Amino acid sequence: MDAPLIPANLYDCPVVESRPVGAYRLLSLVAREVASLARPGQFMMVRAAGQSLDPLLPRPICVHEIDSDLVKVLIEPVGRGTVSLADLRVGDRLSVLGPLGNGFDITASGPALVVGGGIGAAPLAFLARALAERGREVRCLLGFRTRGQAVAGKLFRDVEVDIFTEDGSMGKQGLISEPLPGCLAEMGSGPRGEGADSSGQEGAEIFACGPDPMLAAVTRVARDCGAPAQLSVAAHMACGVGACQGCVINTTSGYRRVCSEGPVFAAGEIAW
Numbered sequence: 001m002d003a004p005l006i007p008a009n010l011y012d013c014p015v016v017e018s019r020p021v022g023a024y025r026l027l028s029l030v031a032r033e034v035a036s037l038a039r040p041g042q043f044m045m046v047r048a049a050g051q052s053l054d055p056l057l058p059r060p061i062c063v064h065e066i067d068s069d070l071v072k073v074l075i076e077p078v079g080r081g082t083v084s085l086a087d088l089r090v091g092d093r094l095s096v097l098g099p100l101g102n103g104f105d106i107t108a109s110g111p112a113l114v115v116g117g118g119i120g121a122a123p124l125a126f127l128a129r130a131l132a133e134r135g136r137e138v139r140c141l142l143g144f145r146t147r148g149q150a151v152a153g154k155l156f157r158d159v160e161v162d163i164f165t166e167d168g169s170m171g172k173q174g175l176i177s178e179p180l181p182g183c184l185a186e187m188g189s190g191p192r193g194e195g196a197d198s199s200g201q202e203g204a205e206i207f208a209c210g211p212d213p214m215l216a217a218v219t220r221v222a223r224d225c226g227a228p229a230q231l232s233v234a235a236h237m238a239c240g241v242g243a244c245q246g247c248v249i250n251t252t253s254g255y256r257r258v259c260s261e262g263p264v265f266a267a268g269e270i271a272w
Protein backbone atom coordinates (compact mmCIF):
# COMPACT_ATOMS: atom_id res chain seq x y z
CA MET A 1 0.00 0.00 0.00
CA ASP A 2 1.26 3.51 -0.81
CA ALA A 3 2.38 5.68 2.10
CA PRO A 4 -0.08 8.50 2.85
CA LEU A 5 0.91 11.79 1.23
CA ILE A 6 0.98 13.75 4.50
CA PRO A 7 2.29 11.26 7.07
CA ALA A 8 3.35 13.78 9.66
CA ASN A 9 2.66 17.27 10.86
CA LEU A 10 4.39 20.56 10.28
CA TYR A 11 5.91 22.20 13.35
CA ASP A 12 7.39 25.61 14.10
CA CYS A 13 10.37 24.91 16.36
CA PRO A 14 12.59 27.38 18.27
CA VAL A 15 16.36 26.86 18.24
CA VAL A 16 17.67 26.68 21.83
CA GLU A 17 21.27 25.67 21.10
CA SER A 18 23.52 26.42 18.13
CA ARG A 19 27.20 25.54 18.28
CA PRO A 20 29.97 24.57 15.91
CA VAL A 21 31.22 20.98 15.95
CA GLY A 22 34.30 21.27 13.76
CA ALA A 23 33.10 21.91 10.20
CA TYR A 24 29.49 21.12 11.16
CA ARG A 25 26.87 22.98 13.26
CA LEU A 26 24.81 21.33 15.95
CA LEU A 27 21.32 22.77 16.49
CA SER A 28 18.92 21.79 19.28
CA LEU A 29 15.25 22.46 18.58
CA VAL A 30 12.28 22.25 20.91
CA ALA A 31 10.17 19.74 18.99
CA ARG A 32 8.15 17.74 21.50
CA GLU A 33 6.07 15.72 19.01
CA VAL A 34 9.00 14.80 16.77
CA ALA A 35 11.07 13.89 19.84
CA SER A 36 8.39 11.51 21.08
CA LEU A 37 7.77 9.87 17.68
CA ALA A 38 11.13 9.70 15.91
CA ARG A 39 12.97 6.42 15.38
CA PRO A 40 16.69 6.19 14.51
CA GLY A 41 17.28 6.82 10.80
CA GLN A 42 14.17 8.93 10.27
CA PHE A 43 14.49 12.45 8.88
CA MET A 44 12.62 15.75 8.67
CA MET A 45 12.09 18.28 5.88
CA VAL A 46 13.50 21.46 7.39
CA ARG A 47 13.79 25.13 6.46
CA ALA A 48 14.48 28.31 8.36
CA ALA A 49 11.09 29.82 9.28
CA GLY A 50 10.12 33.42 8.58
CA GLN A 51 12.98 34.01 6.17
CA SER A 52 12.84 34.98 2.54
CA LEU A 53 11.59 32.26 0.21
CA ASP A 54 15.15 31.54 -0.90
CA PRO A 55 15.64 28.63 -0.87
CA LEU A 56 12.01 27.77 -1.51
CA LEU A 57 12.16 24.08 -0.70
CA PRO A 58 12.99 22.55 2.68
CA ARG A 59 15.96 20.18 2.92
CA PRO A 60 16.03 16.61 4.29
CA ILE A 61 17.90 16.50 7.60
CA CYS A 62 17.98 13.47 9.85
CA VAL A 63 17.40 13.28 13.56
CA HIS A 64 20.88 13.30 15.10
CA GLU A 65 19.77 12.80 18.72
CA ILE A 66 16.78 13.14 21.01
CA ASP A 67 17.05 14.59 24.50
CA SER A 68 13.68 14.83 26.23
CA ASP A 69 11.70 17.45 24.21
CA LEU A 70 14.74 18.45 22.18
CA VAL A 71 15.61 17.21 18.70
CA LYS A 72 19.26 17.70 17.75
CA VAL A 73 20.42 18.05 14.16
CA LEU A 74 23.93 18.20 12.75
CA ILE A 75 24.35 20.38 9.67
CA GLU A 76 27.09 20.30 7.05
CA PRO A 77 26.88 23.58 5.13
CA VAL A 78 27.35 22.59 1.47
CA GLY A 79 24.90 24.82 -0.42
CA ARG A 80 22.18 27.45 -0.02
CA GLY A 81 19.79 25.34 2.05
CA THR A 82 22.26 23.91 4.52
CA VAL A 83 24.20 27.22 4.80
CA SER A 84 20.93 28.97 5.79
CA LEU A 85 20.37 26.26 8.43
CA ALA A 86 23.93 26.48 9.73
CA ASP A 87 23.47 30.28 10.10
CA LEU A 88 20.62 29.81 12.61
CA ARG A 89 21.20 30.98 16.16
CA VAL A 90 19.41 30.65 19.50
CA GLY A 91 15.96 32.25 19.23
CA ASP A 92 15.61 31.63 15.49
CA ARG A 93 12.87 29.26 14.37
CA LEU A 94 12.72 26.28 12.06
CA SER A 95 9.85 24.88 10.06
CA VAL A 96 9.95 21.10 10.55
CA LEU A 97 7.92 18.42 8.76
CA GLY A 98 8.44 15.02 10.30
CA PRO A 99 9.49 12.55 11.42
CA LEU A 100 9.56 11.02 7.93
CA GLY A 101 10.81 7.81 6.32
CA ASN A 102 11.13 4.28 7.62
CA GLY A 103 14.24 4.45 9.82
CA PHE A 104 16.45 1.49 10.76
CA ASP A 105 14.96 -1.80 11.96
CA ILE A 106 16.75 -2.46 15.25
CA THR A 107 14.65 -5.42 16.41
CA ALA A 108 17.22 -8.22 15.86
CA SER A 109 19.34 -9.23 18.84
CA GLY A 110 22.91 -9.86 17.59
CA PRO A 111 25.90 -7.51 17.62
CA ALA A 112 25.67 -4.32 15.55
CA LEU A 113 28.42 -2.71 13.48
CA VAL A 114 27.49 0.94 12.85
CA VAL A 115 29.35 2.50 9.92
CA GLY A 116 29.25 6.20 8.99
CA GLY A 117 30.95 8.35 6.38
CA GLY A 118 31.11 12.16 6.68
CA ILE A 119 27.77 13.79 7.52
CA GLY A 120 26.33 10.26 7.18
CA ALA A 121 27.45 9.89 10.79
CA ALA A 122 24.68 12.32 11.80
CA PRO A 123 21.83 9.78 12.33
CA LEU A 124 24.09 7.13 13.84
CA ALA A 125 24.52 8.50 17.40
CA PHE A 126 20.77 8.10 18.03
CA LEU A 127 20.90 4.68 16.35
CA ALA A 128 23.93 3.48 18.35
CA ARG A 129 22.32 4.56 21.61
CA ALA A 130 19.02 2.83 20.72
CA LEU A 131 20.85 -0.39 19.79
CA ALA A 132 22.84 -0.33 23.04
CA GLU A 133 19.65 0.29 25.03
CA ARG A 134 18.24 -2.91 23.52
CA GLY A 135 21.23 -4.75 24.96
CA ARG A 136 22.99 -5.27 21.63
CA GLU A 137 26.78 -5.17 21.42
CA VAL A 138 27.58 -2.00 19.42
CA ARG A 139 30.76 -0.96 17.67
CA CYS A 140 31.02 2.19 15.49
CA LEU A 141 33.40 2.87 12.60
CA LEU A 142 33.29 6.49 11.46
CA GLY A 143 35.22 7.78 8.45
CA PHE A 144 35.84 11.43 7.54
CA ARG A 145 37.98 13.39 5.09
CA THR A 146 39.84 15.30 7.78
CA ARG A 147 39.87 16.37 11.43
CA GLY A 148 37.39 19.24 10.85
CA GLN A 149 34.65 16.69 10.20
CA ALA A 150 36.02 13.91 12.41
CA VAL A 151 35.51 15.82 15.68
CA ALA A 152 31.81 14.93 15.21
CA GLY A 153 32.84 11.44 16.40
CA LYS A 154 33.04 12.94 19.91
CA LEU A 155 29.24 13.29 19.85
CA PHE A 156 28.99 9.50 20.16
CA ARG A 157 28.79 8.57 23.82
CA ASP A 158 28.81 5.27 25.70
CA VAL A 159 29.63 3.15 22.63
CA GLU A 160 32.95 1.97 21.21
CA VAL A 161 33.93 4.34 18.35
CA ASP A 162 36.88 4.03 15.94
CA ILE A 163 37.58 7.13 13.85
CA PHE A 164 39.31 7.10 10.48
CA THR A 165 40.40 10.10 8.41
CA GLU A 166 41.60 10.06 4.82
CA ASP A 167 44.53 12.37 5.67
CA GLY A 168 45.36 10.79 9.04
CA SER A 169 44.73 14.09 10.92
CA MET A 170 42.55 12.33 13.52
CA GLY A 171 42.16 8.67 14.49
CA LYS A 172 43.61 6.11 12.09
CA GLN A 173 44.44 6.90 8.47
CA GLY A 174 42.43 5.15 5.77
CA LEU A 175 39.03 4.48 4.31
CA ILE A 176 36.30 3.01 6.45
CA SER A 177 35.87 0.02 4.13
CA GLU A 178 39.40 -1.24 4.97
CA PRO A 179 38.83 -2.28 8.63
CA LEU A 180 35.31 -3.54 7.95
CA PRO A 181 36.04 -7.23 7.21
CA GLY A 182 38.30 -7.51 10.28
CA CYS A 183 35.67 -5.91 12.54
CA LEU A 184 32.98 -8.22 11.20
CA ALA A 185 35.22 -11.23 11.86
CA GLU A 186 35.87 -10.03 15.44
CA MET A 187 32.13 -9.64 15.95
CA GLY A 188 31.27 -13.10 14.65
CA SER A 189 30.77 -12.78 10.87
CA GLY A 190 33.38 -14.30 8.58
CA PRO A 191 33.89 -14.58 4.86
CA ARG A 192 31.14 -16.65 3.25
CA GLY A 193 31.57 -20.38 3.74
CA GLU A 194 33.92 -20.03 6.73
CA GLY A 195 30.98 -20.29 9.13
CA ALA A 196 31.85 -17.94 11.98
CA ASP A 197 28.67 -19.06 13.65
CA SER A 198 29.76 -22.36 15.18
CA SER A 199 28.54 -21.19 18.63
CA GLY A 200 25.05 -20.68 17.23
CA GLN A 201 25.39 -16.96 18.05
CA GLU A 202 24.02 -14.41 15.56
CA GLY A 203 26.70 -12.73 13.43
CA ALA A 204 27.02 -8.96 13.27
CA GLU A 205 24.47 -6.83 11.43
CA ILE A 206 25.74 -3.71 9.64
CA PHE A 207 23.96 -0.34 9.81
CA ALA A 208 25.49 2.25 7.46
CA CYS A 209 24.96 5.82 6.29
CA GLY A 210 27.27 7.83 4.07
CA PRO A 211 28.15 8.69 0.48
CA ASP A 212 27.22 6.23 -2.30
CA PRO A 213 30.78 4.91 -2.92
CA MET A 214 31.09 4.06 0.79
CA LEU A 215 27.69 2.33 0.81
CA ALA A 216 28.63 0.38 -2.34
CA ALA A 217 31.85 -0.76 -0.62
CA VAL A 218 29.91 -1.73 2.53
CA THR A 219 27.54 -3.75 0.33
CA ARG A 220 30.45 -5.70 -1.20
CA VAL A 221 32.01 -6.46 2.20
CA ALA A 222 28.63 -7.45 3.68
CA ARG A 223 28.00 -9.82 0.76
CA ASP A 224 31.48 -11.37 1.04
CA CYS A 225 31.10 -11.86 4.80
CA GLY A 226 27.48 -13.00 4.66
CA ALA A 227 26.45 -10.17 7.00
CA PRO A 228 23.03 -8.51 6.75
CA ALA A 229 23.26 -4.75 6.16
CA GLN A 230 20.83 -1.87 6.30
CA LEU A 231 21.87 1.23 4.37
CA SER A 232 20.51 4.77 4.69
CA VAL A 233 20.85 6.34 1.24
CA ALA A 234 20.80 10.00 0.22
CA ALA A 235 18.81 11.57 -2.60
CA HIS A 236 17.77 15.06 -3.61
CA MET A 237 14.27 15.62 -2.26
CA ALA A 238 11.55 18.14 -3.05
CA CYS A 239 8.43 17.07 -1.11
CA GLY A 240 9.80 14.45 1.32
CA VAL A 241 6.43 12.64 1.53
CA GLY A 242 6.21 10.47 -1.57
CA ALA A 243 4.31 12.89 -3.82
CA CYS A 244 6.77 14.25 -6.40
CA GLN A 245 8.85 11.18 -7.41
CA GLY A 246 11.92 13.44 -7.25
CA CYS A 247 13.93 11.09 -5.04
CA VAL A 248 13.61 7.71 -6.77
CA ILE A 249 16.49 5.24 -6.87
CA ASN A 250 16.86 2.02 -8.84
CA THR A 251 16.44 -1.12 -6.75
CA THR A 252 16.11 -4.83 -7.45
CA SER A 253 12.32 -4.37 -7.19
CA GLY A 254 12.18 -1.34 -9.51
CA TYR A 255 12.24 2.37 -8.79
CA ARG A 256 11.59 3.25 -5.14
CA ARG A 257 11.12 6.62 -3.42
CA VAL A 258 13.87 7.30 -0.89
CA CYS A 259 11.66 9.63 1.17
CA SER A 260 8.62 7.41 1.73
CA GLU A 261 9.98 3.88 1.08
CA GLY A 262 13.42 4.61 2.57
CA PRO A 263 15.81 6.18 3.33
CA VAL A 264 16.85 2.79 4.77
CA PHE A 265 17.07 -0.18 2.37
CA ALA A 266 18.55 -3.65 2.72
CA ALA A 267 21.99 -3.67 1.07
CA GLY A 268 21.02 -6.30 -1.51
CA GLU A 269 18.06 -4.21 -2.71
CA ILE A 270 20.07 -1.32 -4.13
CA ALA A 271 21.22 -1.46 -7.74
CA TRP A 272 24.50 0.46 -7.58
Ligand SMILES: Cc1cc2nc3c(=O)[nH]c(=O)nc-3n(C[C@H](O)[C@H](O)[C@H](O)COP(=O)(O)OP(=O)(O)OC[C@H]3O[C@@H](n4cnc5c(N)ncnc54)[C@H](O)[C@@H]3O)c2cc1C
Nearest residue numbers: 059060061062074075076078079080081082122234235236
Ligand atom coordinates in the same frame (compact mmCIF):
# COMPACT_ATOMS: atom_id res chain seq x y z
C1 LIG B 1 17.42 11.35 4.34
C2 LIG B 1 18.49 12.43 4.31
C3 LIG B 1 19.01 12.90 5.52
C4 LIG B 1 20.00 13.89 5.50
N1 LIG B 1 20.47 14.33 6.69
C5 LIG B 1 21.37 15.33 6.71
C6 LIG B 1 21.85 15.84 7.96
O1 LIG B 1 21.47 15.37 9.04
N2 LIG B 1 22.72 16.85 7.92
C7 LIG B 1 23.15 17.41 6.74
O2 LIG B 1 23.94 18.36 6.78
N3 LIG B 1 22.75 16.94 5.55
C8 LIG B 1 21.85 15.92 5.52
N4 LIG B 1 21.40 15.45 4.32
C9 LIG B 1 21.93 16.05 3.07
C10 LIG B 1 21.25 17.40 2.83
O3 LIG B 1 19.86 17.21 2.71
C11 LIG B 1 21.80 18.00 1.54
O4 LIG B 1 23.16 18.29 1.72
C12 LIG B 1 21.06 19.29 1.24
O5 LIG B 1 19.77 18.96 0.75
C13 LIG B 1 21.79 20.09 0.23
O6 LIG B 1 21.05 21.28 0.02
P1 LIG B 1 21.80 22.67 -0.17
O7 LIG B 1 20.79 23.67 -0.63
O8 LIG B 1 22.56 23.01 1.07
O9 LIG B 1 22.87 22.35 -1.25
P2 LIG B 1 22.67 22.29 -2.83
O10 LIG B 1 23.02 23.61 -3.38
O11 LIG B 1 21.32 21.71 -3.15
O12 LIG B 1 23.77 21.21 -3.14
C14 LIG B 1 25.13 21.43 -2.76
C15 LIG B 1 25.97 20.24 -3.22
O13 LIG B 1 25.56 19.05 -2.52
C16 LIG B 1 25.10 18.08 -3.46
N5 LIG B 1 23.92 17.45 -2.83
C17 LIG B 1 22.76 18.03 -2.49
N6 LIG B 1 21.91 17.15 -1.92
C18 LIG B 1 22.58 15.96 -1.91
C19 LIG B 1 22.26 14.66 -1.47
N7 LIG B 1 21.09 14.36 -0.88
N8 LIG B 1 23.16 13.69 -1.65
C20 LIG B 1 24.35 13.93 -2.22
N9 LIG B 1 24.72 15.15 -2.66
C21 LIG B 1 23.85 16.15 -2.51
C22 LIG B 1 24.72 18.84 -4.69
O14 LIG B 1 24.80 18.04 -5.85
C23 LIG B 1 25.78 19.94 -4.70
O15 LIG B 1 27.00 19.46 -5.18
C24 LIG B 1 20.45 14.44 4.28
C25 LIG B 1 19.93 13.96 3.08
C26 LIG B 1 18.96 12.97 3.10
C27 LIG B 1 18.40 12.49 1.80
Ligand code: FES
Nearest residue numbers: 240244245247259
Ligand atom coordinates in the same frame (compact mmCIF):
# COMPACT_ATOMS: atom_id res chain seq x y z
S1 FES C 1 10.94 13.80 -2.40
FE1 FES C 1 8.99 13.82 -3.39
S2 FES C 1 8.64 11.70 -3.72
FE2 FES C 1 10.43 11.71 -2.52
